[in-house]
Amino acid sequence: xxxxxxxxxxxxxxxxxxxxxxxxxxxxxxxxxxxxxxxxxxxxxxxxxxxxxxxxxxxxxxxxxxxxxxxxxxxxxxxxxxxxxxxxxxxxxxxxxxxxxxxxxxxxxxxxxxxxxxxxxxxxxxxxxxxxxxxxxxxxxxxxxxxxxxxxxxxxxxxxxxxxxxxxxxxxxxxxxxxxxxxxxxxxxxxxxxxxxxxxxxxxxxxxxxxxxxxxxxxxxxxxxxxxxxxxxxxxxxxxxxxxxxxxxxxxxxxxxxxxxxxxxxxxxxxxxxxxxxxxxxxxxxxxxxxxxxxxxxxxxxxxxxxxxxxxxxxxxxxxxxxxxxxxxxxxxxxxxxxxxxxxxxxxxxxxxxxxxxxxxxxxxxxxxxxxxxxxxxxxxxxxxxxxxxxxxxxxxxxxxxxxxxxxxxxxxxxxxxxxxxxxxxxxxxxxxxxxxxxxxxxxxxxxxxxxxxxxxxxxxxxxxxxxxxxxxxxxxxxxxxxxxxxxxxxxxxxxxxxxxxxxxxxxxxxxxxxxxxxxxxxxxxxxxxxxxxxxxxxxxxxxxxxxxxxxxxxxxxxxxxxxxxxxxxxxxxxxxxxxxxxxxxxxxxxxxxxxxxxxxxxxxxxxxxxxxxxxxxxxxxxxxxxxxxxxxxxxxxxxxxxxxxxxxxxxxxxxxxxxxxxxxxxxxxxxxxxxxxxxxxxxxxxxxxxxxxxxxxxxxxxxxxxxxxxxxxxxxxxxxxxxxxxxxxxxxxxxxxxxxxxxxxxxxxxxxxxxxxxxxxxxxxxxxxxxxxxxxxxxxxxxxxxxxxxxxxxxxxxxxxxxxxxxxxxx
Numbered sequence: 001x002x003x004x005x006x007x008x009x010x011x012x013x014x015x016x017x018x019x020x021x022x023x024x025x026x027x028x029x030x031x032x033x034x035x036x037x038x039x040x041x042x043x044x045x046x047x048x049x050x051x052x053x054x055x056x057x058x059x060x061x062x063x064x065x066x067x068x069x070x071x072x073x074x075x076x077x078x079x080x081x082x083x084x085x086x087x088x089x090x091x092x093x094x095x096x097x098x099x100x101x102x103x104x105x106x107x108x109x110x111x112x113x114x115x116x117x118x119x120x121x122x123x124x125x126x127x128x129x130x131x132x133x134x135x136x137x138x139x140x141x142x143x144x145x146x147x148x149x150x151x152x153x154x155x156x157x158x159x160x161x162x163x164x165x166x167x168x169x170x171x172x173x174x175x176x177x178x179x180x181x182x183x184x185x186x187x188x189x190x191x192x193x194x195x196x197x198x199x200x201x202x203x204x205x206x207x208x209x210x211x212x213x214x215x216x217x218x219x220x221x222x223x224x225x226x227x228x229x230x231x232x233x234x235x236x237x238x239x240x241x242x243x244x245x246x247x248x249x250x251x252x253x254x255x256x257x258x259x260x261x262x263x264x265x266x267x268x269x270x271x272x273x274x275x276x277x278x279x280x281x282x283x284x285x286x287x288x289x290x291x292x293x294x295x296x297x298x299x300x301x302x303x304x305x306x307x308x309x310x311x312x313x314x315x316x317x318x319x320x321x322x323x324x325x326x327x328x329x330x331x332x333x334x335x336x337x338x339x340x341x342x343x344x345x346x347x348x349x350x351x352x353x354x355x356x357x358x359x360x361x362x363x364x365x366x367x368x369x370x371x372x373x374x375x376x377x378x379x380x381x382x383x384x385x386x387x388x389x390x391x392x393x394x395x396x397x398x399x400x401x402x403x404x405x406x407x408x409x410x411x412x413x414x415x416x417x418x419x420x421x422x423x424x425x426x427x428x429x430x431x432x433x434x435x436x437x438x439x440x441x442x443x444x445x446x447x448x449x450x451x452x453x454x455x456x457x458x459x460x461x462x463x464x465x466x467x468x469x470x471x472x473x474x475x476x477x478x479x480x481x482x483x484x485x486x487x488x489x490x491x492x493x494x495x496x497x498x499x500x501x502x503x504x505x506x507x508x509x510x511x512x513x514x515x516x517x518x519x520x521x522x523x524x525x526x527x528x529x530x531x532x533x534x535x536x537x538x539x540x541x542x543x544x545x546x547x548x549x550x551x552x553x554x555x556x557x558x559x560x561x562x563x564x565x566x567x568x569x570x571x572x573x574x575x576x577x578x579x580x581x582x583x584x585x586x587x588x589x590x591x592x593x594x595x596x597x598x599x600x601x602x603x604x605x606x607x608x609x610x611x612x613x614x615x616x617x618x619x620x621x622x623x624x625x626x627x628x629x630x631x632x633x634x635x636x637x638x639x640x641x642x643x644x645x646x647x648x649x650x651x652x653x654x655x656x657x658x659x660x661x662x663x664x665x666x667x668x669x670x671x672x673x674x675x676x677x678x679x680x681x682x683x684x685x686x687x688x689x690x691x692x693x694x695x696x697x698x699x700x701x702x703x704x705x706x707x708x709x710x711x712x713x714x715x716x717x718x719x720x721x722x723x724x725x726x727x728x729x730x731x732x733x734x735x736x737x738x739x740x741x742x743x744x745x746x747x748x749x750x751x752x753x754x755x756x757x758x759x760x761x762x763x764x765x766x767x768x769x770x771x772x773x774x775x776x777x778x779x780x781x782x783x784x785x786x787x788x789x790x791x792x793x794x795x796x797x798x799x800x801x802x803x804x805x806x807x808x809x810x811x812x
Contacts (some may be wrong), residue, residue, distance in 0.1 A: 002119070008053065009053075009128055010053045011028055011033045012053040012055070012243075013466045015037075016039040020110065024112070029123065030118065033055070036053065040065065048080075052083070053083060054131070056071070056074060057086045060088060067087065071085050076593050084106075084689070086104060089110070132286060139469070139497065178560075198672060226742055260279060261277045261278030261280075263363075270292070274291065283332035296329075301336060304379060308341070312356070315345060323356070324346070326341070327641050335374055337362050341360050372452070374430070375452040375458075376449060377452065378453040381449060382515065399465050399503055400462060400504040401461075401465055402460070403459065403499050404457070404502075406526060407497055411686060413495070421491060425488050432481050433450045436481040459515070475499045479499070496530050499525055499532075500523070502535075502536040516544075520543075548602060550605055557589075563617065566586055567584070567790060568782055568788070569798060569808060571781060578798065578802040582643075583641065611647060615657065618672075619661055622664070622665040622667045622672070626665045627640070628796070629667070629671070631796070637668070637670060638672070640672060643705065655698070658700070669700040673702065692722075704726065724760055725757055726762055727760070727762060727778070732763070734782075751778055764782065764784075764786065765783050766785060786808040
């Protein structure tokens with residue numbers, strides 16, 4: 001099967017600048033989009049009303065009208081709610097861009113860079129397709145609702161009687177059970193309530209009707225009729241509903257079909273309407289796939305195709321009450337999904353089938369294999385591990401080991417390159433693991449299972465090993481194999497893995513316990529650094545329980561906003577006057593203890609809770625900045641530095657969130673300085689360059705934290721528009737005792753001064769350190785020598801003293 005790229009979308013482009021227009025057009029054409037280019041706002045408005053483009057790119061200001069106002073007019077249309085609107089603004093957004101967030105989904109700022117524009121257009125394309133899918137899904141749901149309501153109305157009405165004085169024909173008798181069955185099906189699909197009208201037993205107090213009541217009147221309509229009437233219109237078919245499905249419990253796939261994947265096959269026209277959900281299960285967009293049965297059958301695994309067709313034929317010939325079949329279907333990416341198909345026939349009054357309506361449910365997980373990689377899933381691995389432990393208890397003397405693996409930096413890859421690249425990387429890693437652990441000389445040849453247990457986590461079961469070192473050798477081989485870069489759709493991607501090892505012993509009764517301990521050891525390995533492995537010991541379980549408690553409390557703390565911001569002055573080393581402040585987060589625990597970042601930051605970053613913490617800190621800082629700006633009229637604007645985690649920095653929505661917060665509190669961008677670690681920038685240089693450019697467009701200052709401890713690639717300092725380099729405290733603390741640290745600081749200060757960047761020395765605790773830094777021409781510093789981090793009230797007092805001309809040197 002050949003998979004083709006998703007077709008391009010219609011795009012409306014309003015841009016009169018030839019250079020910018022060329023960049024945008026090239027980026028759009030490279031992705032196959034159909035572009036309508038306009039230079040006049042009114043012409044663009046007419047074009048949108050005619051076609052309702054799913055993607056709209058508007059220059060904010062043109063000679064022939066206001067692009068922002070055009071965006072507002074588009075949003076007022078019902079169709080405009082579904083369009084993705086991107087505004088192209090100047091380098092520094094003007095005041096009239098305040099309502100931007102109410103109109104645009106994204107904003108590009110000049111100057112435009114081709115690679116960055118392509119990345120943002122790709123994101124807009126994904127968003128537009130997701131909105132189209134939702135709209136199609138809602139339309140499909142309404143269509144099914146109308147069809148079921150039509151069937152219900154048909155069942156509620158009395159059939160036409162025969163001529164006066166003549167008895168009704170058998171097919172003209174009321175089908176008393178049909179109406180309730182339609183309602184039960186509609187209720188199971190969540191389209192209409194089950195207890196509606198006269199059939200609601202709960203409302204009327206009537207007892208449920210016994211199964212033996214004459215529902216057979218409906219099911220007997222078919223070839224057995226001796227005198228068939230004139231064919232009924234196709235829009236009012238008689239639906240043959242077997243008793244087994246009409247009363248199916250809520251857990252059956254029939255009820256899940258609306259979310260799993262419905263299809264409707266018109267037998268007369270030989271056309272199939274596949275729902276967006278059905279296509280999505282196989283990796284296709286709503287616009288893809290033609291409406292022919294071959295789109296289904298050609299994707300069925302060759303070994304399953306004949307028995308599927310036989311099941312359909314048997315139902316159409318009346319030999320089976322319904323279709324129920326399990327078969328494999330090929331996805332767009334070439335993998336196979338195990339599907340359960342359930343379907344029913346619509347027949348006309350002669351009993352001839354005119355259409356089939358059915359659903360597919362993905363049961364790949366139930367079959368023991370993970371859908372994306374094709375590897376055994378967690379349940380299958382636990383089952384195999386359980387059998388291995390049983391054999392060991394039976395006395396065969398063998399040992400088993402579980403290697404639990406987590407890919408390092410995978411979340412960063414997902415955030416920066418997208419989930420599609422992340423999925424492809426997981427498939428590539430699975431392929432390498434298969435090759436790496438294929439039967440070779442060594443203990444692992446006695447039995448090896450590689451499993452994908454979820455997300456970016458893999459596990460390996462080794463059976464028949466003799467000692468723990470056998471498992472360690474396998475772990476080292478895996479890490480060596482994953483060192484080489486992966487080529488994923490043209491991206492060179494590096495990753496490594498942290499591995500936890502747990503070896504079986506008589507104490508293990510349950511396979512889940514061995515898995516748990518290997519997982520615990522893996523987290524310990526991640527704490528030691530990337531590409532590490534750790535063998536489990538009993539003390540780790542105690543620590544794991546403690547960490548789980550900490551995570552639970554941390555989640556509650558994010559919800560309750562229990563975090564507090566303390567501020568440490570950044571001073572001019574020469575006179576001790578305050579040049580700025582650094583915001584440092586503290587956790588005010590409910591038990592009264594004030595916790596420092598070292599107590600919770602690692603867990604917050606691992607669980608993603610750091611995102612919520614970062615948001616609260618930025619919000620509190622902006623609120624405090626507004627207060628200080630109104631209270632103190634400083635010659636130079638006060639700047640507060642905020643640390644941004646790597647997880648937060650790599651989120652595409654970070655720019656919008658910070659911009660919104662600044663606007664909400666009326667704070668200028670130049671009052672905020674974001675501190676980003678050197679390693680985050682260097683590991684994602686291309687993405688970081690675009691993000692930093694967007695931050696600069698908001699006039700936000702940027703600082704590299706802990707400079708000198710990571711990559712220290714000097715070429716990137718010229719490429720990135722960085723304002724400040726912060727010398728790590730580990731160097732500053734030894735400047736007066738270690739010649740190497742002194743030399744490193746001298747190099748950093750000289751580099752910063754030559755490049756026109758500020759240099760701040762962290763962790764100054766002694767007067768001698770300040771003197772040496774001054775001798776090296778370092779201008780700024782912070783540390784306990786000047787002031788400990790203090791709460792907002794105490795920081796306000798320090799700023800007030802600074803406004804009176806007092807120096808922090810006087811308190812020494």
